[in-house]
Amino acid sequence: MPEDNEMITMRNISKTYVIGEEPLHVLKDVSLCVERSDFLAIIGPSGSGKSTLMNIIGCLDTPDEGEYLLDGQDVTTRSDNELSAIRNRKIGFIFQQFNLLGKLSALDNAALPLIYQGVLPREAKKRAAEALEKVGLADRMKHRPNELSGGQQQRVAIARALITNPALLLADEPTGNLDSKSGREIMGILHGLHAAGNTIVLITHDEKIASEAPKRVLIRDGVVTPYSDEEPKDATKKEGGVTA
Amino acid sequence: MxxxxxxxxxxxxxxxxxxxxxxxxxxxxxxxxxxxxxxxxxxxxxxxxxxxISDMGSTLLTCRITSDDVPDIKLDDLMTLEGKGSVSLVAPMLSSSVTAKGNDETYSTTIQGTTPEYLEIEGLSVADGRFFNEVDQEYKNYVCVIGTDVAENLFSTRNCVGNSIEVSGKKFLIIGVLTYSGSDTSGSKDDCIIIPFTTAQRLLKESDITQFYASATSSGTVDAAQQTLEAYLYDLTADEDSYSVYSETEVLDxxxxxxxxxxxxxxxxxxxxxxxxxxxxxxxxxxxxxxxxxxxxxxxxxxxxxxxxxxxxxxxxxxxxxxxxxxxxxxxxxxxxxxxxxxxxxxxxxxxxxxxxxxxxxxxxxxxxxxxxxxxxxxxxxxxxxxx
Structure with missing residues (x-):
């Protein structure tokens, strides 16, 4: 049994893709533990298995082998619909591409997870407005994503991630598509959320960004190891075909 | 959601x-x-x-002799049907397609020779003038009652009582114009010339009655009247395939x-x-x-x-x-x-x-x-x- 204090408990997770005839071991026996209110950075170059790990953490994909407990619940053997519900309630995604819906306003985008929970639209919008205020977008609620700057779009995405009070915030290269000033703002928001007690997992290839996280692990060639600053920085690309 | x-x-x-x-x-x-x-x-x-069709009167019955091979029906004989059983009125019908001339115009239409009872059987009415009567019938007068289409096509007006039209070289005095019915069915009474039966016999050189109309005493006795007519025609022809009797309801169906x-x-x-x-x-x-x-x-x-x-x-x-x-x-x-x-x-x-x-x-x-x-x-x- 995991300790109650653990938000993510991964034991011996493996994932293998078959590309053509060749089996490709993307994750090899990965074990990982994230405690409540942790801020963990997972650092890895492209092709390291970083994306696959994030998909599994985010319940977008399931491992072939191993055990994954999220917030005390086993999520390895769930159906697609159950995984949807878990993503909806437990995980707040912050993607590199923002992944907002272009036809919806900032307010509607932020409210969408609640709509899928069955919350009444009026209530959902009220809470979305509060979430948008928290990220400093009170005056941009009616704007569509294409009327917002990259930093603003990412803040809408954060509001959307926060609206369900998820157990885990999963940020995948959240600053990857932003200029350095917007990137700093987003990291500032993440630090604020961490300070407020949220559990955050940040996935990045950028060691400078990663260094802001109190805890760090390195993933390379599908193997997760503790990160130390002395680690060689020439992350060589291997196992072509899988992009991180 | x-x-x-x-x-x-x-x-x-x-x-x-x-x-x-x-x-x-x-x-x-x-x-x-x-x-x-x-x-x-x-x-x-x-x-x-x-x-x-149902406006035409639901008591209407149409009788046709379909075979040439049967004895002639004479008008006097036919008239004995009136009042027999549920049959109320009977009117013979001689009709032919003709070209009518009048007022330097010509118009192709149908001429129908019948008796005064026809007006009531068909539920028609005369808008202007009068329908022909027994006297016209008796003297084989060259008088006619025309439908509104004929009137409008020949005289450009429905008020043409007193004018004459020429059919097959004979002059007919228009004594009445029928009320506009607005029906667009074939055989509409807006598009016909009605003349006395005896006149028609002479004009069309045809004395046999092969078609006649009858009315039942009420809409409830149509079936009974139909049976009376069928019995009469069977007695006459001794061949049930040589005649037909339709009621309006059958036509409607x-x-x-x-x-x-x-x-x-x-x-x-x-x-x-x-x-x-x-x-x-x-x-x-x-x-x-x-x-x-x-x-x-x-x-x-x-x-x-x-x-x-x-x-x-x-x-x-x-x-x-x-x-x-x-x-x-x-x-x-x-x-x-x-x-x-x-x-x-x-x-x-x-x-x-x-x-x-x-x-x-x-x-x-x-x-x-x-x-x-x-x-x-x-x-x-x-x-x-x-x-x-």
Whole structure:
């Protein structure tokens, strides 16, 4: 049994893709533990298995082998619909591409997870407005994503991630598509959320960004190891075909 | 997620590409418009025909001798039928197609020789002048009563009593004009010249009665009168295949079965265009699903279940077909009003047909939306998110 204090408990997770005839071991026996209110950075170059790990953490994909407990619940053997519900309630995604819906306003985008929970639209919008205020977008609620700057779009995405009070915030290269000033703002928001007690997992290839996280692990060639600053920085690309 | 949310989402998506949505709906619009218009016109025509027929008097019976091989019926003999059983009045009929001349105009029409009783049997009335009487009959007078079409075509007016027309070289004095009936059926009394039976016998050089009309004492005794007439004709001919007796109700039944078949056929043809419209919806929904793969991935990643995605795309297909159906109904209504004006007849949209067309387009929305929607619902979130 995991300790109650653990938000993510991964034991011996493996994932293998078959590309053509060749089996490709993307994750090899990965074990990982994230405690409540942790801020963990997972650092890895492209092709390291970083994306696959994030998909599994985010319940977008399931491992072939191993055990994954999220917030005390086993999520390895769930159906697609159950995984949807878990993503909806437990995980707040912050993607590199923002992944907002272009036809919806900032307010509607932020409210969408609640709509899928069955919350009444009026209530959902009220809470979305509060979430948008928290990220400093009170005056941009009616704007569509294409009327917002990259930093603003990412803040809408954060509001959307926060609206369900998820157990885990999963940020995948959240600053990857932003200029350095917007990137700093987003990291500032993440630090604020961490300070407020949220559990955050940040996935990045950028060691400078990663260094802001109190805890760090390195993933390379599908193997997760503790990160130390002395680690060689020439992350060589291997196992072509899988992009991180 | 409520159905209203789903409809709202569908509307947002439909409105975001108006031209495409309109073209997608066009098939359904054309289908519903043509179904409602064609069926309503067919039914309206049939109704106006049947109501005109029943206006003619439901006591009317038409008798025909169909064989040459039977003894002649003489007028005096025929008249003994009057008052016999449930038969009230009897009028012989001699008719022929003729060309009438009058006022330097010529007009092709039907001349009908009959007796004064005919007016009552057919439920006709004279608008101007008088109908001919027993005296005209007795003296074989060259007088006639004409329908409004004949009057208008020859004299450009319905007020032509006192004028003369010439038929087969004989001059007839117009003593009356029939009331306009407005019937557009063949054999309309607006388009005929009625002359005394005896005059007709002389004019057409025909003395045999091969057709006559009778009326029953009341609409409830039509069947009894029909039996009396059939018995009379059987006694006369001794061959039940050599005559026929029709009552109006039989004619009505035949008429309505013909027009019902016609409506069904027209409706069926128009339904095919609805079906084609449905395929159009499926086509565009499939395009839409692959275009919006990323959107589906995003929705799934933040917690949309299969059911949510399925509902979203299904409601979208359904919204397209329902809006198309409604536009089709409106256009159909406009078309029916226009057709009613053009055809100068009373047409109205049949509510059952409108509902059926609407229901059919809803079914089409579901049937043709289901495949694209389930395709969307089955997408894996990671694959959908990776899609550019």
């Amino acid at each position: 409520s159905i209203f949310q789903a409809i709202r989402m569908a509307l947002v998506s439909i409105l975001s590409s108006k031209m495409r949505s309109f073209l997608t709906m066009l098939g359904i619009i054309i289908g519903v418009t043509s179904v409602t218009m064609l069926v309503s016109i067919a039914q309206g025509t049939s109704q106006s025909v049947t109501s005109k 035949t008429m309505s079965s013909v027009t019902n078949t016609l409506s069904l056929m027209l409706g069926g043809i128009a339904s095919i265009s609805l079906l084609v419209g449905g395929i159009g919806i499926m086509n565009i929904m499939l395009v839409s699903v692959s275009e919006r793969t990323r959107e589906i991935g995003i929705r799934k990643s933040i917690g949309a279940k299969k059911r949510n995605i399925l509902t979203q795309f299904l409601v979208e297909a359904l919204t397209l077909s329902v809006i198309g159906g409604l536009i089709g109904l409106i256009l159909g209504k406009i078309g029916i009003v226009a057709a009613a004006i053009l055809m100068d007849s009373e047409l109205s949209m049949s509510i059952p047909v409108a509902l059926a067309a609407m229901g059919f387009s809803v079914v089409i929305g579901i049937v043709f939306g289901l495949y694209p929607a389930s395709k969307a619902a089955r997408l894996k979130p990671i694959e959908a998110l990776r899609y550019e």
